[in-house]
Amino acid sequence: MKKRIAFATCVQLGLSCIEEIYRIGGNLDLLITLKDAKAMNKSGRIYLDNIANEHNAPLLKIDNINDQEVLSALKEYQIDWLFIIGWSQIAKKDVLETPTYGCIGMHPTLLPIGRGRAAIPWAIIKGLEETGVTMFKLDEGVDTGYIIGQGIIKLDQNTTATELYQDVDDMHVTLISKYWNDIVNNNITLMKQTEELATEWPGRKPEDGELLNSMNMDEADKLVRAVTHPYPGAFYKDGDKAYRIWSAKTNKDDGPIKLIDGYLIPIDYEVEV
Incomplete structure (x- = not known):
C-alpha cells in the first residue's frame, strides 16, 4: 500500500x-x-x-x-x-x-x-x-x-x-x-x-559580509562569491560610503584589499551612503 x-x-x-x-x-x-x-x-x-x-x-x-x-x-x-x-x-x-x-x-x-x-x-x-x-x-x-x-x-x-x-x-x-x-x-x-x-557551521548575518583591509586576495574573492545573490552581498566601507559588491575580479598579487583602483575590482556593485 x-x-x-x-x-x-x-x-x-x-x-x-x-x-x-x-x-x-x-x-x-x-x-x-x-x-x-x-x-x-x-x-x-x-x-x-x-x-x-x-x-x-x-x-x-x-x-x-x-x-x-x-x-x-x-x-x-x-x-x-x-x-x-x-x-x-x-x-x-x-x-x-x-x-x-x-x-x-x-x-x-x-x-x-x-x-x-x-x-x-x-x-x-x-x-x-x-x-x-x-x-x-x-x-x-x-x-x-x-x-x-x-x-x-x-x-x-x-x-x-x-x-x-x-x-x-x-x-x-x-x-x-x-x-x-x-x-x-x-x-x-x-x-x-x-x-x-x-x-x-554557524549562522551568518549580513554584517559578516564586510571586506576588510586585513584580508588577502583569496579571502576577499571567496567572500564576494560566497555572499552574492541570493544573499545580501559583500561590502566595503570607505568613510561614510559603503560599496555593496556583487561580483569582482582580482589581480595575481596576494596583497591587501583596495577598492576600484587597487587589487579588488568590482564588476557589479552599488554605493550606499
Whole structure:
C-alpha cells in the first residue's frame, strides 16, 4: 500500500521538489506553507496556491510548523511521511512523531559535514572542492538524522553562491526523483551518520559580509562569491560610503584589499551612503 505524503515548504527549493513529484507521477495528500503575510522578505519565498489548485491538493497555511493545527491536519489526512524542506523553524518531537513513519528533510552539505546554517556560503568560504545535498530522516537534533541518500556537487575557484544555489536546487530535484518510489513503497534504507566526521557551521548575518583591509586576495574573492545573490552581498566601507559588491575580479598579487583602483575590482556593485 502506497504511503500518504505531506510536504511543507515556503521557498523555491521545496517548490522545485513538489513540481518534480508531480512530474514523475507522484501525489501529495497535503501541502503546508506559511501564511501569506509571513516572511514576505525571506530569500526565495514562494507561495503554493497555484500548484495546490492545479493538483487539487489541500493547502494549509500556518504560522509555525509546531502549531496544533499542523498536528491535527497530519492526523486528519493520515499522513505517513512529512517532507519539511526549506523551512527555518525546527520541528519538535510531536511533529516528528505524528506521521506514521516520521519526517524527511534535506540539507545542502554531505552530512555529517556542515551541520547547521549558511551551508552554501560556507562551502565557498572554506574553499571546498565538493559539497552536496543530503536527504535524511529528521530527528530532534540539528541535521543529525539517519541518511536516506546523498548527491555530490563539485566546486571550483570561480563558483558563486548564485551558481551553487542553483546546483543545490537541481540536486534536491534529483534526490526526490531517485528516492520517491522507495519512500512511497516503504523501501528505503536508513544509514546512521558517522559522528566522528561531524562538523557544525554557524549562522551568518549580513554584517559578516564586510571586506576588510586585513584580508588577502583569496579571502576577499571567496567572500564576494560566497555572499552574492541570493544573499545580501559583500561590502566595503570607505568613510561614510559603503560599496555593496556583487561580483569582482582580482589581480595575481596576494596583497591587501583596495577598492576600484587597487587589487579588488568590482564588476557589479552599488554605493550606499
